Amino acid sequence: VQLVESGGGLVQPGGSLRLSCAASGFTFEDYGMSWVRQAPGKGLEWVCAISWNGASTAYAESMKGRFTISRDNAKNTVYLQMNSLKPEDTAVYYCVVVAYPEYWGQGTQVTVSS
Secondary structure, three states, X not given: OEEEEEOOEEEOOOOOXXXXXXXXXXXXXXXXXXXXXXXXXXOEEEEEEEOXXXXXXXXXXXXXOOEEEEEEOOOOEEEEEEOOOOHHHOEEEEEEEOOEOOOOOOOEEEEEOO
């Protein structure tokens, strides 16, 4: 299993970013995917999840209405569209295979700052 996150960067409060996670080494279309994040000096925080076919999604309360998870099974990629970003969204973001939580990518840094 290999997960490669990308798309992070520095953005001003209120801005947007779209993260991508390219997956390989397993049958991507069969598995639900999640995004989790880790802010500086804090523990892991679950962000959102999407079912194998994209029909079902779930979000942490603080992300509802601002973040959108999606996937393209033809490209073995899961996305996280983040809008109305806040300084407290600053973190390293990771995608995780729901069934294989022991596998992690390198993450992508998101910094929200003016």
